[in-house]
Amino acid sequence: MNLTLKVWRQRGPSDAGHFEAYDAPGITEDMSFLEMLDVVNEQLIHSGREAIAFDHDCREGICGSCGMVINGKPHGPKKLTTTCQLHMRNFRDGDSITVEPWRAAAFPVVKDLVVDRRPFDAIIQAGGWITAPTGGAQDANLTPIPKAVADQAFDAAACIGCGACVAACPNGAAQLFTSAKAAHLNLLPQGQPERWSRVTAMVDRMEEYFGSCTNYGECQQACPKGISIDFIAMMNRDYLKAQFKDRKRLVGASDLAGDGAG
Amino acid sequence: MSSMPGRAGAGPVAPVHQKGPRRFWIQQFYGSALGKKAVMALTGIIGLGFVFMHMAGNLKIYTGENADGVKHIDEYGEWLRTLLEPAVPHTGTLWLLRGILIIAVLLHIHAAITLSMINRRARPTGYKGGRTYGLGGTYVARSMRITGILVAAFIVFHLFDLTWGPANPDFERGQVFHNVTSSLDRWWVAGIYIVGNLALGLHLWHGVWSLFQSLGLNNPRFNTWRRGLAWGFTVLVVGANLTFPIAILSGAV
Protein backbone atom coordinates (compact mmCIF):
# COMPACT_ATOMS: atom_id res chain seq x y z
CA MET A 1 0.00 0.00 0.00
CA ASN A 2 1.10 3.53 -0.68
CA LEU A 3 -0.31 6.16 1.61
CA THR A 4 -0.04 9.87 2.21
CA LEU A 5 0.14 11.06 5.80
CA LYS A 6 -0.71 14.47 7.16
CA VAL A 7 0.87 14.52 10.60
CA TRP A 8 0.77 17.20 13.30
CA ARG A 9 4.31 18.38 14.04
CA GLN A 10 4.95 20.52 17.07
CA ARG A 11 8.43 21.07 18.47
CA GLY A 12 7.34 21.68 22.04
CA PRO A 13 4.54 22.87 24.30
CA SER A 14 4.94 26.51 23.28
CA ASP A 15 5.35 25.90 19.54
CA ALA A 16 2.27 26.69 17.42
CA GLY A 17 2.51 23.44 15.47
CA HIS A 18 1.44 22.61 11.93
CA PHE A 19 0.58 19.69 9.67
CA GLU A 20 3.27 18.16 7.51
CA ALA A 21 2.68 15.76 4.64
CA TYR A 22 4.69 12.57 4.22
CA ASP A 23 4.61 9.73 1.72
CA ALA A 24 4.34 6.28 3.22
CA PRO A 25 5.15 3.81 0.45
CA GLY A 26 5.42 0.07 0.81
CA ILE A 27 3.09 -0.38 3.76
CA THR A 28 1.67 -3.86 4.18
CA GLU A 29 -1.84 -4.37 5.42
CA ASP A 30 -0.63 -6.55 8.30
CA MET A 31 1.25 -3.68 9.88
CA SER A 32 -0.27 -1.90 12.83
CA PHE A 33 -0.73 1.84 12.66
CA LEU A 34 2.27 2.30 14.93
CA GLU A 35 4.42 0.01 12.77
CA MET A 36 3.44 2.13 9.81
CA LEU A 37 4.60 5.21 11.72
CA ASP A 38 7.84 3.36 12.54
CA VAL A 39 8.43 2.86 8.81
CA VAL A 40 7.78 6.54 8.14
CA ASN A 41 10.12 7.48 10.99
CA GLU A 42 12.90 5.27 9.55
CA GLN A 43 12.60 7.19 6.32
CA LEU A 44 12.66 10.51 8.13
CA ILE A 45 15.75 9.54 10.09
CA HIS A 46 17.54 8.34 6.95
CA SER A 47 16.83 11.61 5.23
CA GLY A 48 18.19 13.50 8.23
CA ARG A 49 14.88 14.79 9.52
CA GLU A 50 13.42 14.44 12.97
CA ALA A 51 11.22 11.42 13.65
CA ILE A 52 7.56 11.89 14.57
CA ALA A 53 7.21 11.65 18.35
CA PHE A 54 4.36 9.48 19.58
CA ASP A 55 3.65 7.66 22.85
CA HIS A 56 3.55 3.88 22.85
CA ASP A 57 4.49 1.05 25.13
CA CYS A 58 2.72 -2.29 25.16
CA ARG A 59 1.51 -2.29 21.55
CA GLU A 60 -1.16 -4.76 22.60
CA GLY A 61 -3.96 -2.47 23.63
CA ILE A 62 -3.53 -2.55 27.39
CA CYS A 63 -1.26 0.28 28.47
CA GLY A 64 -3.24 3.17 27.03
CA SER A 65 -0.31 5.27 25.88
CA CYS A 66 -0.75 5.20 22.10
CA GLY A 67 -3.64 7.65 21.72
CA MET A 68 -3.90 9.84 18.63
CA VAL A 69 -6.70 11.17 16.49
CA ILE A 70 -6.73 9.45 13.10
CA ASN A 71 -8.94 10.93 10.40
CA GLY A 72 -10.97 12.84 12.96
CA LYS A 73 -11.56 9.87 15.28
CA PRO A 74 -9.67 9.02 18.46
CA HIS A 75 -7.78 5.75 17.82
CA GLY A 76 -9.00 5.82 14.22
CA PRO A 77 -11.92 4.31 12.35
CA LYS A 78 -12.19 0.89 13.98
CA LYS A 79 -14.37 0.50 17.06
CA LEU A 80 -13.02 -1.00 20.28
CA THR A 81 -9.48 -0.76 18.97
CA THR A 82 -6.47 1.19 20.18
CA THR A 83 -4.10 2.79 17.69
CA CYS A 84 -1.50 0.09 18.30
CA GLN A 85 -4.06 -2.60 17.48
CA LEU A 86 -5.39 -0.83 14.42
CA HIS A 87 -4.18 -2.68 11.35
CA MET A 88 -3.45 -1.02 8.06
CA ARG A 89 -5.96 -3.31 6.35
CA ASN A 90 -8.54 -0.86 7.66
CA PHE A 91 -7.21 1.63 5.12
CA ARG A 92 -7.00 1.51 1.34
CA ASP A 93 -4.12 1.95 -1.04
CA GLY A 94 -3.77 5.62 -1.94
CA ASP A 95 -5.55 6.86 1.21
CA SER A 96 -4.57 10.14 2.74
CA ILE A 97 -4.55 9.88 6.54
CA THR A 98 -4.62 12.81 8.97
CA VAL A 99 -2.99 12.24 12.36
CA GLU A 100 -3.34 14.69 15.22
CA PRO A 101 -2.76 14.65 18.99
CA TRP A 102 -5.56 14.68 21.62
CA ARG A 103 -6.95 18.20 22.00
CA ALA A 104 -7.92 19.34 25.49
CA ALA A 105 -6.74 22.00 27.91
CA ALA A 106 -5.94 19.21 30.37
CA PHE A 107 -3.75 17.41 27.82
CA PRO A 108 -1.25 19.97 26.52
CA VAL A 109 0.88 18.78 23.64
CA VAL A 110 4.40 17.86 24.76
CA LYS A 111 5.69 17.18 21.27
CA ASP A 112 4.10 16.17 17.95
CA LEU A 113 1.53 13.51 18.90
CA VAL A 114 2.58 13.19 22.55
CA VAL A 115 0.34 14.85 25.13
CA ASP A 116 0.73 15.32 28.86
CA ARG A 117 -1.93 13.25 30.63
CA ARG A 118 -0.93 13.94 34.21
CA PRO A 119 -4.38 15.27 35.16
CA PHE A 120 -5.56 11.64 34.89
CA ASP A 121 -2.93 10.68 37.47
CA ALA A 122 -4.15 13.52 39.66
CA ILE A 123 -7.70 12.10 39.54
CA ILE A 124 -6.44 8.64 40.55
CA GLN A 125 -4.42 10.19 43.37
CA ALA A 126 -7.57 11.89 44.63
CA GLY A 127 -9.46 8.65 45.20
CA GLY A 128 -8.67 5.80 42.85
CA TRP A 129 -7.43 3.50 45.62
CA ILE A 130 -8.49 1.80 48.83
CA THR A 131 -6.76 2.18 52.16
CA ALA A 132 -7.70 -1.17 53.69
CA PRO A 133 -4.54 -2.97 54.78
CA THR A 134 -4.62 -6.14 52.74
CA GLY A 135 -2.48 -8.27 55.06
CA GLY A 136 -1.78 -11.80 53.98
CA ALA A 137 -3.62 -13.25 51.02
CA GLN A 138 -7.02 -14.42 52.19
CA ASP A 139 -8.77 -17.55 51.03
CA ALA A 140 -10.44 -17.33 47.67
CA ASN A 141 -14.16 -16.48 47.76
CA LEU A 142 -14.02 -15.39 51.39
CA THR A 143 -15.70 -12.16 50.32
CA PRO A 144 -18.71 -13.21 48.27
CA ILE A 145 -19.41 -10.92 45.33
CA PRO A 146 -22.40 -11.51 43.06
CA LYS A 147 -21.31 -12.49 39.58
CA ALA A 148 -23.21 -9.62 37.97
CA VAL A 149 -21.49 -7.10 40.23
CA ALA A 150 -18.07 -8.59 39.61
CA ASP A 151 -18.71 -8.47 35.87
CA GLN A 152 -19.73 -4.84 36.02
CA ALA A 153 -16.72 -3.89 38.14
CA PHE A 154 -14.55 -5.70 35.65
CA ASP A 155 -16.10 -3.80 32.75
CA ALA A 156 -15.20 -0.57 34.52
CA ALA A 157 -11.72 -1.80 35.36
CA ALA A 158 -11.09 -2.41 31.67
CA CYS A 159 -10.30 1.31 31.34
CA ILE A 160 -6.71 1.73 30.18
CA GLY A 161 -6.61 5.46 30.81
CA CYS A 162 -5.74 6.32 27.21
CA GLY A 163 -7.70 9.58 27.20
CA ALA A 164 -9.74 8.87 24.06
CA CYS A 165 -12.89 9.86 26.00
CA VAL A 166 -11.47 13.30 26.70
CA ALA A 167 -10.21 13.58 23.13
CA ALA A 168 -13.63 12.63 21.77
CA CYS A 169 -15.60 14.96 24.02
CA PRO A 170 -16.41 18.37 22.53
CA ASN A 171 -16.16 19.69 26.11
CA GLY A 172 -12.86 18.02 26.93
CA ALA A 173 -14.58 16.23 29.82
CA ALA A 174 -13.10 13.24 31.63
CA GLN A 175 -16.33 11.76 32.95
CA LEU A 176 -15.95 8.36 31.31
CA PHE A 177 -12.44 7.83 32.69
CA THR A 178 -13.27 9.11 36.17
CA SER A 179 -16.52 7.20 36.41
CA ALA A 180 -14.87 3.95 35.31
CA LYS A 181 -12.10 4.36 37.86
CA ALA A 182 -14.57 5.25 40.62
CA ALA A 183 -17.07 2.51 39.68
CA HIS A 184 -14.62 -0.34 39.64
CA LEU A 185 -13.96 0.29 43.33
CA ASN A 186 -17.40 1.57 44.28
CA LEU A 187 -19.09 -1.59 43.02
CA LEU A 188 -16.98 -3.95 45.11
CA PRO A 189 -17.13 -4.61 48.87
CA GLN A 190 -13.53 -3.48 49.32
CA GLY A 191 -14.43 -0.06 47.93
CA GLN A 192 -17.44 0.59 50.19
CA PRO A 193 -15.81 2.28 53.21
CA GLU A 194 -14.47 5.12 51.07
CA ARG A 195 -17.21 5.13 48.46
CA TRP A 196 -18.64 8.59 49.18
CA SER A 197 -15.41 10.41 49.89
CA ARG A 198 -13.86 8.74 46.84
CA VAL A 199 -16.50 9.93 44.41
CA THR A 200 -16.47 13.45 45.86
CA ALA A 201 -12.70 13.74 45.80
CA MET A 202 -12.32 12.30 42.30
CA VAL A 203 -15.08 14.46 40.82
CA ASP A 204 -13.74 17.59 42.48
CA ARG A 205 -10.26 16.90 41.18
CA MET A 206 -11.57 16.05 37.71
CA GLU A 207 -13.48 19.32 37.52
CA GLU A 208 -10.34 21.32 38.14
CA TYR A 209 -8.84 20.26 34.82
CA PHE A 210 -11.63 19.02 32.59
CA GLY A 211 -14.86 20.26 31.07
CA SER A 212 -18.31 19.14 32.12
CA CYS A 213 -20.48 16.39 30.70
CA THR A 214 -23.31 17.34 28.35
CA ASN A 215 -24.31 13.74 27.70
CA TYR A 216 -23.25 13.61 24.07
CA GLY A 217 -22.11 10.01 24.37
CA GLU A 218 -19.13 10.55 22.07
CA CYS A 219 -16.75 9.21 24.73
CA GLN A 220 -18.51 5.86 24.70
CA GLN A 221 -18.23 5.73 20.91
CA ALA A 222 -14.51 6.42 21.07
CA CYS A 223 -13.58 4.19 24.02
CA PRO A 224 -11.36 1.33 22.82
CA LYS A 225 -12.52 -0.73 25.81
CA GLY A 226 -16.24 -0.21 25.27
CA ILE A 227 -16.87 1.46 28.62
CA SER A 228 -20.47 2.55 28.96
CA ILE A 229 -21.77 5.98 29.91
CA ASP A 230 -23.92 4.08 32.41
CA PHE A 231 -20.88 4.41 34.67
CA ILE A 232 -21.14 8.19 34.33
CA ALA A 233 -24.73 8.01 35.54
CA MET A 234 -23.59 5.87 38.45
CA MET A 235 -20.92 8.43 39.32
CA ASN A 236 -23.49 11.23 39.12
CA ARG A 237 -25.82 9.30 41.42
CA ASP A 238 -23.04 8.56 43.89
CA TYR A 239 -21.94 12.20 43.85
CA LEU A 240 -25.50 13.32 44.60
CA LYS A 241 -25.89 10.69 47.33
CA ALA A 242 -22.54 11.65 48.81
CA GLN A 243 -23.97 15.10 49.57
CA PHE A 244 -26.11 13.44 52.23
CA LYS A 245 -23.79 10.72 53.46
CA ASP A 246 -21.11 12.62 55.30
CA ARG A 247 -23.24 14.08 58.09
CA LYS A 248 -20.33 15.20 60.19
CA ARG A 249 -18.58 16.71 57.20
CA LEU A 250 -15.48 14.83 58.19
CA VAL A 251 -14.28 14.26 54.70
CA GLY A 252 -14.00 16.96 52.09
CA ALA A 253 -12.17 16.92 48.82
CA SER A 254 -9.52 19.21 50.26
CA ASP A 255 -8.80 16.75 53.07
CA LEU A 256 -8.06 14.03 50.58
CA ALA A 257 -6.30 16.19 48.03
CA GLY A 258 -3.07 14.79 46.80
CA ASP A 259 -2.10 12.74 49.82
CA GLY A 260 -3.75 9.49 48.84
CA ALA A 261 -1.33 7.68 46.63
CA GLY A 262 1.74 9.12 48.36
CA MET B 1 -4.95 24.00 42.65
CA SER B 2 -3.67 20.59 43.52
CA SER B 3 -0.21 19.25 43.13
CA MET B 4 0.47 17.62 39.82
CA PRO B 5 2.45 14.40 39.58
CA GLY B 6 5.79 15.07 37.97
CA ARG B 7 6.67 14.52 34.36
CA ALA B 8 10.07 15.41 32.99
CA GLY B 9 10.10 18.34 30.62
CA ALA B 10 6.48 19.30 31.12
CA GLY B 11 5.22 22.48 32.71
CA PRO B 12 2.16 22.73 34.94
CA VAL B 13 -1.25 21.92 33.47
CA ALA B 14 -3.50 24.90 34.02
CA PRO B 15 -6.82 24.20 35.75
CA VAL B 16 -9.99 25.26 33.95
CA HIS B 17 -12.22 25.52 37.00
CA GLN B 18 -11.09 27.04 40.29
CA LYS B 19 -13.18 26.28 43.32
CA GLY B 20 -13.02 28.39 46.42
CA PRO B 21 -12.56 27.07 49.95
CA ARG B 22 -15.30 24.91 51.44
CA ARG B 23 -18.50 26.84 51.92
CA PHE B 24 -22.06 26.09 52.90
CA TRP B 25 -22.87 22.76 51.26
CA ILE B 26 -25.41 24.05 48.78
CA GLN B 27 -22.94 26.64 47.51
CA GLN B 28 -20.29 24.00 47.28
CA PHE B 29 -22.67 21.66 45.50
CA TYR B 30 -23.76 24.27 42.96
CA GLY B 31 -20.11 25.27 42.63
CA SER B 32 -19.38 21.86 41.13
CA ALA B 33 -20.17 21.16 37.50
CA LEU B 34 -21.96 17.95 38.47
CA GLY B 35 -24.12 19.92 40.88
CA LYS B 36 -24.94 22.43 38.15
CA LYS B 37 -25.92 19.60 35.84
CA ALA B 38 -28.23 18.20 38.52
CA VAL B 39 -29.76 21.65 38.89
CA MET B 40 -30.19 21.84 35.11
CA ALA B 41 -31.94 18.48 35.17
CA LEU B 42 -34.25 19.41 38.07
CA THR B 43 -35.13 22.82 36.65
CA GLY B 44 -35.57 21.09 33.29
CA ILE B 45 -38.13 18.78 34.87
CA ILE B 46 -40.02 21.83 36.14
CA GLY B 47 -39.90 23.17 32.59
CA LEU B 48 -41.16 19.86 31.22
CA GLY B 49 -44.07 19.96 33.65
CA PHE B 50 -44.86 23.47 32.48
CA VAL B 51 -44.72 22.80 28.73
CA PHE B 52 -46.87 19.72 29.21
CA MET B 53 -49.56 21.55 31.23
CA HIS B 54 -49.40 24.51 28.86
CA MET B 55 -49.93 22.23 25.87
CA ALA B 56 -52.74 20.32 27.59
CA GLY B 57 -54.49 23.54 28.64
CA ASN B 58 -54.28 24.93 25.12
CA LEU B 59 -56.12 21.92 23.73
CA LYS B 60 -59.24 23.56 25.17
CA ILE B 61 -59.13 25.81 22.13
CA TYR B 62 -60.66 22.85 20.31
CA THR B 63 -63.36 22.00 22.85
CA GLY B 64 -65.66 24.95 22.21
CA GLU B 65 -67.63 26.84 24.86
CA ASN B 66 -69.77 26.25 27.94
CA ALA B 67 -73.54 26.80 28.34
CA ASP B 68 -73.05 30.54 28.99
CA GLY B 69 -71.17 30.98 25.73
CA VAL B 70 -67.80 31.38 27.46
CA LYS B 71 -64.97 29.65 25.61
CA HIS B 72 -63.54 26.71 27.55
CA ILE B 73 -60.03 28.11 27.25
CA ASP B 74 -61.13 31.45 28.73
CA GLU B 75 -62.84 29.59 31.53
CA TYR B 76 -59.64 27.62 32.10
CA GLY B 77 -57.58 30.85 32.18
CA GLU B 78 -59.88 32.25 34.82
CA TRP B 79 -59.73 29.01 36.81
CA LEU B 80 -55.93 29.28 36.94
CA ARG B 81 -56.32 32.69 38.59
CA THR B 82 -58.77 31.38 41.16
CA LEU B 83 -56.82 28.21 41.93
CA LEU B 84 -57.05 27.21 45.64
CA GLU B 85 -59.27 30.19 46.44
CA PRO B 86 -60.37 31.16 49.07
CA ALA B 87 -57.51 29.53 51.01
CA VAL B 88 -55.12 31.46 48.80
CA PRO B 89 -55.80 35.00 47.55
CA HIS B 90 -56.83 35.64 43.93
CA THR B 91 -54.00 34.71 41.51
CA GLY B 92 -51.93 33.62 44.52
CA THR B 93 -51.40 30.04 43.37
CA LEU B 94 -50.74 31.20 39.83
CA TRP B 95 -48.05 33.58 41.04
CA LEU B 96 -46.51 30.89 43.20
CA LEU B 97 -46.27 28.62 40.17
CA ARG B 98 -44.95 31.48 38.06
CA GLY B 99 -42.35 32.25 40.73
CA ILE B 100 -41.13 28.65 40.76
CA LEU B 101 -41.00 28.65 36.99
CA ILE B 102 -39.10 31.95 36.78
CA ILE B 103 -36.54 30.81 39.36
CA ALA B 104 -36.16 27.49 37.53
CA VAL B 105 -35.61 29.21 34.18
CA LEU B 106 -33.06 31.62 35.64
CA LEU B 107 -31.14 28.81 37.33
CA HIS B 108 -31.27 26.72 34.16
CA ILE B 109 -29.82 29.61 32.14
CA HIS B 110 -27.21 30.48 34.75
CA ALA B 111 -25.99 26.89 34.95
CA ALA B 112 -25.93 26.63 31.15
CA ILE B 113 -23.83 29.77 30.76
CA THR B 114 -21.32 28.94 33.51
CA LEU B 115 -20.92 25.35 32.30
CA SER B 116 -20.45 26.53 28.73
CA MET B 117 -17.67 28.83 29.86
CA ILE B 118 -15.89 26.00 31.68
CA ASN B 119 -16.29 23.75 28.65
CA ARG B 120 -14.88 26.35 26.32
CA ARG B 121 -11.81 26.69 28.52
CA ALA B 122 -11.47 22.92 28.70
CA ARG B 123 -11.24 22.62 24.90
CA PRO B 124 -9.46 25.76 23.74
CA THR B 125 -8.23 24.29 20.43
CA GLY B 126 -10.37 22.14 18.21
CA TYR B 127 -9.14 19.48 15.82
CA LYS B 128 -7.23 21.23 13.08
CA GLY B 129 -7.71 18.26 10.79
CA GLY B 130 -11.44 18.02 11.50
CA ARG B 131 -13.34 15.71 13.78
CA THR B 132 -15.89 13.10 12.75
CA TYR B 133 -18.51 12.53 15.41
CA GLY B 134 -19.78 9.02 15.88
CA LEU B 135 -23.37 9.89 16.67
CA GLY B 136 -25.96 11.88 14.77
CA GLY B 137 -27.53 12.86 18.07
CA THR B 138 -24.38 14.72 19.00
CA TYR B 139 -25.32 17.45 16.54
CA VAL B 140 -28.70 17.90 18.24
CA ALA B 141 -27.03 17.81 21.65
CA ARG B 142 -24.42 20.30 20.52
CA SER B 143 -27.18 22.65 19.38
CA MET B 144 -28.67 22.83 22.91
CA ARG B 145 -27.26 26.32 23.38
CA ILE B 146 -28.69 27.55 20.08
CA THR B 147 -32.08 25.91 20.58
CA GLY B 148 -32.07 27.16 24.18
CA ILE B 149 -31.51 30.74 23.02
CA LEU B 150 -34.20 30.35 20.33
CA VAL B 151 -36.67 29.00 22.88
CA ALA B 152 -35.87 31.84 25.30
CA ALA B 153 -36.33 34.43 22.55
CA PHE B 154 -39.58 32.76 21.53
CA ILE B 155 -40.84 32.83 25.13
CA VAL B 156 -40.12 36.56 25.35
CA PHE B 157 -42.04 37.18 22.11
CA HIS B 158 -44.84 34.91 23.33
CA LEU B 159 -45.15 36.92 26.56
CA PHE B 160 -45.31 40.21 24.63
CA ASP B 161 -47.83 38.67 22.27
CA LEU B 162 -50.27 36.75 24.47
CA THR B 163 -49.53 37.64 28.09
CA TRP B 164 -48.87 41.37 28.04
CA GLY B 165 -50.28 42.21 24.62
CA PRO B 166 -48.06 44.86 22.98
CA ALA B 167 -47.14 42.52 20.11
CA ASN B 168 -50.82 42.01 19.28
CA PRO B 169 -52.90 45.05 18.19
CA ASP B 170 -56.18 43.18 18.92
CA PHE B 171 -55.15 42.17 22.45
CA GLU B 172 -57.88 42.12 25.09
CA ARG B 173 -56.97 41.19 28.61
CA GLY B 174 -58.37 37.84 29.78
CA GLN B 175 -59.84 36.97 26.37
CA VAL B 176 -57.55 34.02 25.72
CA PHE B 177 -59.40 32.54 22.74
CA HIS B 178 -59.76 35.89 21.03
CA ASN B 179 -56.13 36.80 21.61
CA VAL B 180 -54.75 33.50 20.36
CA THR B 181 -56.85 33.38 17.23
CA SER B 182 -56.37 37.04 16.30
CA SER B 183 -52.61 36.86 16.83
CA LEU B 184 -51.89 33.56 15.11
CA ASP B 185 -53.98 34.61 12.15
CA ARG B 186 -50.98 36.70 11.10
CA TRP B 187 -48.80 34.34 9.01
CA TRP B 188 -45.49 35.69 10.35
CA VAL B 189 -46.64 35.22 13.94
CA ALA B 190 -47.72 31.67 13.14
CA GLY B 191 -44.28 31.22 11.59
CA ILE B 192 -42.57 32.37 14.80
CA TYR B 193 -44.66 29.89 16.80
CA ILE B 194 -43.77 27.06 14.45
CA VAL B 195 -40.02 27.81 14.50
CA GLY B 196 -40.07 28.35 18.27
CA ASN B 197 -41.75 25.01 18.81
CA LEU B 198 -39.40 23.14 16.50
CA ALA B 199 -36.48 24.58 18.49
CA LEU B 200 -38.27 23.49 21.67
CA GLY B 201 -38.60 20.02 20.17
CA LEU B 202 -34.86 19.64 19.58
CA HIS B 203 -34.18 20.96 23.07
CA LEU B 204 -36.65 18.53 24.65
CA TRP B 205 -35.42 15.57 22.63
CA HIS B 206 -31.94 15.81 24.12
CA GLY B 207 -33.07 17.21 27.47
CA VAL B 208 -35.56 14.49 28.38
CA TRP B 209 -33.03 11.76 27.68
CA SER B 210 -30.16 13.66 29.21
CA LEU B 211 -31.75 14.51 32.56
CA PHE B 212 -31.81 10.85 33.60
CA GLN B 213 -28.09 10.68 33.01
CA SER B 214 -27.37 13.89 34.96
CA LEU B 215 -29.39 12.71 37.94
CA GLY B 216 -27.90 9.24 37.74
CA LEU B 217 -31.33 7.70 37.15
CA ASN B 218 -29.85 5.00 35.06
CA ASN B 219 -30.53 1.32 35.05
CA PRO B 220 -29.97 -1.16 32.24
CA ARG B 221 -33.58 -2.27 32.75
CA PHE B 222 -35.07 0.99 31.62
CA ASN B 223 -32.25 2.66 29.70
CA THR B 224 -33.71 1.57 26.40
CA TRP B 225 -36.99 3.33 26.96
CA ARG B 226 -35.38 6.62 27.96
CA ARG B 227 -34.91 7.38 24.25
CA GLY B 228 -38.48 6.34 23.61
CA LEU B 229 -39.72 8.59 26.39
CA ALA B 230 -37.76 11.51 24.92
CA TRP B 231 -39.30 10.86 21.51
CA GLY B 232 -42.79 10.39 22.90
CA PHE B 233 -42.76 13.50 25.08
CA THR B 234 -41.27 15.64 22.33
CA VAL B 235 -43.68 14.46 19.66
CA LEU B 236 -46.68 14.85 21.97
CA VAL B 237 -45.88 18.37 23.21
CA VAL B 238 -44.45 19.82 20.02
CA GLY B 239 -46.93 17.99 17.81
CA ALA B 240 -49.91 19.35 19.74
CA ASN B 241 -48.39 22.83 19.94
CA LEU B 242 -47.81 22.92 16.20
CA THR B 243 -51.48 22.20 15.50
CA PHE B 244 -52.48 25.56 17.04
CA PRO B 245 -50.85 27.92 14.52
CA ILE B 246 -51.68 25.55 11.67
CA ALA B 247 -55.34 25.21 12.68
CA ILE B 248 -55.77 28.95 13.17
CA LEU B 249 -53.93 29.93 10.00
CA SER B 250 -55.93 27.46 7.92
CA GLY B 251 -59.19 28.71 9.42
CA ALA B 252 -60.10 25.45 11.13
CA VAL B 253 -60.48 27.32 14.45
Ligand code: FES
Ligand atom coordinates in the same frame (compact mmCIF):
# COMPACT_ATOMS: atom_id res chain seq x y z
S1 FES C 1 0.68 0.98 23.00
FE1 FES C 1 -0.25 0.24 24.83
S2 FES C 1 -2.35 0.48 24.37
FE2 FES C 1 -1.41 1.01 22.48
